[in-house]
Amino acid sequence: MKYRRFGSLDWKVSALGFGTMRLPVLDNNSGKINEPLAMEMIRHAIDEGVNYVDTAYPYHQEQSERFVGRVLKDGYREKVKLATKLPSWLVKEEADFDRLLEEQLRRLDVNQIDFYLLHSLNAKTWANLQGLDVFGWAEKKMVEGLFSHLCFSFHDGYPVFESIVKAYDNWTMAQIQYNYMDKDYQAGQKGLRLAADRGLAVVVMEPLRGGRLAKNPAPPQVEAVWARGEYDWTPAAWAFHWVWNQPEVSTVLSGMSTLQQVEENLETASASGIGRLTEQDLALVEEVRSAYEGLAPIPCTQCEYCLPCPNGVSIPRVFAIYNEASMYEEFHNGRWAYTNQISIEARADNCIECGECEAACPQNIEIIEWLVKSHEILTEPQ
């Protein structure tokens, strides 16, 4: 394992961090973690040097924190820094801060959290938390020893990111969505550099854009570019190396869902380094980025923040099918999947346009409009 600086802390973080949002599940139900397998995966990663584990209140239908707490028994807690997140959208009044933190400590069954993040900040959640004096509250909790460092994760545009970073001198870390497709999206490279310049560690999430950049083989237009690459790397390895290449990045979270992915990503992390990619390599990744642009029309990363839909629409699934069909130009398969893999009750035409999903979507996707379009295209007569 390679280790990297973590902002201004006197501690080195493993290049690879374990994200626990996409663990293997049973019966295709994200609330039913395949615990024996997921336990083996996370503990194996820790045995191989991963020293950072990331969870959050809502992951796996609120089962992730409880499960991570069990994984970190038997001496594993001492081997890692543990990060979890205040579900900022559930905070309505000051008393919610304590209530949620206490609940999370209970779920995790720990006395202290290392990195406590304000989860998924955007202009709205940020304004609300500031109004409730989140910093005053957080500083008291740090003195009480309930968590060690205040941090935030982010899903909004760069100007909001800048104002959050500059609003507080004691942020330890920012967690941002960052990969070669999102270089100029949300906080983007500009935000990465700003945060690092101010001494913050930067934790990268969605390095594979939720797995979309790992497709192997990639769509033909993309594959043709990779084929000209210098190394025999998988598309996932290329995507990781692109992130690790940058000095401002502290650790890269991967939401691994199989043991094989854990093995591969450990190996890739071991070969990682700042400045590992040549100018030629970087130009190749730029070409891949261009090849991808336009192929996937809906920027959904399958994070499932839009769920549950009050009317039962399987929003991420509908979008995955539509994007997949568009990227591979396989609308025949897309129509088959839409008809056979999504129940009538969960299809896009059940949307009543209440807009709850749009308010929750970290990508700010115009979900309602895309549901109409997806349904139209995916039900066209063959």
Ligand SMILES: NC(=O)c1ccc[n+]([C@@H]2O[C@H](COP(=O)([O-])OP(=O)(O)OC[C@H]3O[C@@H](n4cnc5c(N)ncnc54)[C@H](OP(=O)(O)O)[C@@H]3O)[C@@H](O)[C@H]2O)c1
């Ligand atoms: N704070 C926030 O707002 C927020 C938002 C999103 C994520 N996060 C955190 O950040 C973590 C990382 O984000 P992410 O899970 O979206 O990361 P990601 O690496 O972009 O996507 C993970 C997916 O990539 C695929 N994958 C991983 N390694 C692979 C490999 N070697 N080969 C092929 N495919 C591979 C798997 O997809 P398949 O399962 O399809 O195989 C996996 O589920 C999350 O787990 C979570 O802890 C936080």
